[in-house]
Amino acid sequence: MVSLASKPSIPITTGSKPLLKTTMSGTIRKAQDADLDDDLEVPNPKRARVSFNPKVEEKVLEEYVAKGRSLESIRVEVKRAIEAHGKGDSEKYDSIKEVFAQTEGDEREDTGSNDEAKTYLLALTGYASLLNKDCNGLVKPILKCDWMGREEGFVKAYAQFLGNLVSAQGAYVGLVLGTLVDNFTGGMLPLLSLPSSANLDTVRVSSGRLPGCPDVSRDTLSSRVHFALRYLLRLVPSASATLSPILSTKFPFADESKRVHVTYINNLVRLLEYAPELKSDVFALITDRLVKIDVQMQVDLDDVDDEVAGAIVQGLAMNPADQEEEDDDDADDSDDSDAESINSDDESGDQAKRAKEIQESVEKMDAILDRLFAIYDPYFTDPNSIEAANMFETLLGHFANIILPTYRSRHTQFLLFHFAQKSEHLIDQFAGTCVQLAFQPGRPAVLRQSSAAYLASFVARGAHVEPQVVRTVFELIGSNLDHIRTENELTCRGPDLKKYGTFYAMTQALLYIFCFRWRDLIDSSEVFDDEDPTAFIGQDLVWTTGIKETLSRAIYSKLNPLKICSPPIVSEFAKIAHHLRFMYVYPLLETNKRIRLSQFSSAVGNGALRDSGNGASNDSWHQLDAYFPFDPYQLPVSKKWIEDDYVQWQGIPGLNKDESDDDSSGDEEEDEEDENAPEDDDTATDEEAED
Structure with a gap:
């Protein structure tokens, strides 16, 4: 078991061998x-x-x-x-x-x-x-x-x-x-x-x-x-050895209907009642195929224009698709009408067809996840049982071997998010696994960075994650940041995502955690009322020992993480930190506007300094994405499983007033920063606060 108490240098044991296998051991007996x-x-x-x-x-x-x-x-x-x-x-x-x-049409x-x-x-x-x-x-x-x-x-x-x-x-x-x-x-x-x-x-x-x-x-x-x-x-x-790869081969294609996928998964689960030796392979197979559908759905949504995306969202809101799949034995083709809520008469044929296909994909993803939540749920009736521990180990294996290595999985990981919060020791185990994966030497940098994003997102968004866990994770990441900084600062020539990617990913993780869970980082005995707009104004809060110093050393180091981290997250952190008198970073942000990251990038010209000319180089190519795996969950039916587990973005009382005062006094740093920020990021933004 991996927990927060484990040392980061210990290799992770979860999923020691891949769960997805083309064959199983064993032979057919004569x-x-x-x-x-x-x-x-x-x-x-x-x-x-x-x-x-x-x-x-x-x-x-x-x-x-x-x-x-x-x-x-x-x-x-x-x-x-x-x-x-x-x-x-x-x-x-x-x-x-x-x-x-x-014989077709045989009527005997x-x-x-x-x-x-x-x-x-x-x-x-x-x-x-x-x-x-x-x-x-x-x-x-x-x-x-x-x-x-x-x-x-x-x-x-x-x-x-x-x-x-x-x-x-x-x-x-x-x-x-x-x-x-x-x-x-x-x-x-x-x-x-x-x-x-x-x-x-x-x-x-x-x-x-x-x-x-x-x-x-x-x-x-x-x-x-x-x-x-x-x-x-x-x-x-021994026929089980032959059956396992057959189940994989026969799994429905990604573009098959919702009914076909859910029916196949139901039959796989029924198979496990009399073939429990296939449990590991079957659940890994389902997770693997679900992740593929998940990623393709996100690609499709990103490819369509805003009008089509809006129609899809509206269609999902009008048709939650919560009918049982088995309602009508004769309705073999009922999936043809699953996405009829998009009115093709009002749009061009191709656009309407594309929107309908994407909506069907979203509904399929929603139905499969809803079914999986229901399948896993009985195992965690008693989260302290051996049954729950074994199943959670299985989920952790899927996370390490399937979900984590997949670029931009959007919803599948919420299985871990939900079931990890069933008890404190499961929270500790999942957070500990993320810490191990993020800090383990020798792992590919991209996986370490992704692990840091999962860790930060889980700690920030988990409603049942206790303040002590938040502080422990913050301290662990901060300690690792200090280690990376001291190893590289003397030879560092400037911010470079390719060279110091893990450092920037971990810094961004701390910024994100701070924006969501700053209340848990206060070490003051005094309790403040969030509803009182004046509660935090002019207060010198006492913070957990070391967190301010750790962040300050990282932010003002030669590695300059605020230039590399995602602009929307940096901007939000700057506003909150200033409002809470935690840290004032606007002068550094102003200085960073005059830095062109292409000058320092080791990805171009072997790191040689280049003349930035007219600044035509696009810095966004050299900055981190604002990707946090547990950002708002939008699937309408399965959303019910995680609603009580989820921390929504909350605005800080009095912050907007401070922003207005800053604008009236001529402070335009934030406006200039917003002009350079991507418009499509939805991480910890006002968009969530409107919900």
Whole structure:
């Protein structure tokens, strides 16, 4: 466990090996190695749902005949057909294939075809050992047949056939498991989303309305898939090793609908009930795909103009998309109307289409996260339990290996934000992990900087983060800043993001924490009322020992962090620090306006000084982004999970009055700084204060 009490030099142990793996260890056992025939004897009553007795099935099937022939005669036919096929005579073999072939528009209402298929299926079960790779042409039609929508006896016979097949012919394990997992989406996948090389037959899902069979509900269809999977995994435990990469391969494409994604995830979670050994892989897979959707959604939102973005926001507000996915079994295509709240009649066709696609993406992200919050929540009913500790370790592994290395993940990380605040020791553990990742020597600079941003954002925004944690984190970062500064200040020629990126990221983290949690950094016994505009005016507050000195040394060092840190954050810090009599940095900001960062950048000209000419160089390329991972959460449905955990931006009483006084006296530093600041940053700005 990593906590704030741990020394930063200790390597992080969380996620010591990647959770995302293309394969799992293990091999498929052969039938003779596993004594699988014994597994098919009379089952224990407690396992009756996943075990079969062939003698019982035969007795039942004796009541049926296929075209006036007994089961025994069909067995003889099947064996001879397979043997003849091996010798090049496939006439009888092909006729058996036709029994299981799917026929479009087949309206046969009698039960004869169902009985015939079931009889041949049981006959083939007895000769599964003969179905080698040369019989692939027969096995595939059997796997593709509409088995889930048939009567229960057929479903059991089908599962038993699959069990015998994978036990006797290990080469079919992947094909069988993949065919079952194809049904995890709960319906036909949109063809437009498939690659041109895709086999359309592999995405066909069994119907619950088959001629000659009673209607079967969607829930029952899903249960039958898991019934077969559970049976196979108990019969061949090593099949889990093959199943793990299949789950990854079959995961819906990013542009699939909300319904498809949520249904697939629900089935993955249901799978874990009887295959707990896959828990680590499954949750890592979900997180990995969710992060990809998250990032692409942000890219799409950044690419559209303000009018389209406004329409999307308005559409989300009008349509919270909080309906249950399972409300209507017949509504397979209901996602087509998920984003109809954007009125395409009032916009150009392309613009409306683009807006609708983005809104669907946002709603999909929202629905998936809402489902994940609900999936993880029971594990933290008792945050002090071993169950909670184990699951939080899993989440920390996802954070270190998946979320943190992903550039600009926007919402996925709120799973950590929410569940870390379930208890003080989980807060300490997450903050400690961020400290370790930020300070650990040898880690890539970009990951250390990102870790500092996560740490600052969590401490600043976490409503349940206690003041003592805020002070501890502030002191830890400050101590590290002092170390970096003393190592580099003598040789430093000026501000350089490429060279001292970690130093600037940590300084910006402190500025951000100060803007949000300055009240927790006061070491005064006197309590001030935020609602009283005069409470802080003219007061010399007593601050926690060392924080003012640490920040002052960093800010006024040769590394000059206020020139590199994001202008909106620097501006906000300058206003608050001045108002609270903590620090007055406006003269330095004025001086920094005359510095061109390209003069010192080691990214250009190997760090040589350059003539800045007319100042055409854009300093924003040499400054930090105002990226803090726990900035306001905007997804309308899943937002409910973090509302009580979140610190909104609060204006400081009396600060606006001070700004007006400064303007009237001719102090224009802030106005000039705002002119140079990016307009699209939403970190700790007035925009949040309006909420």
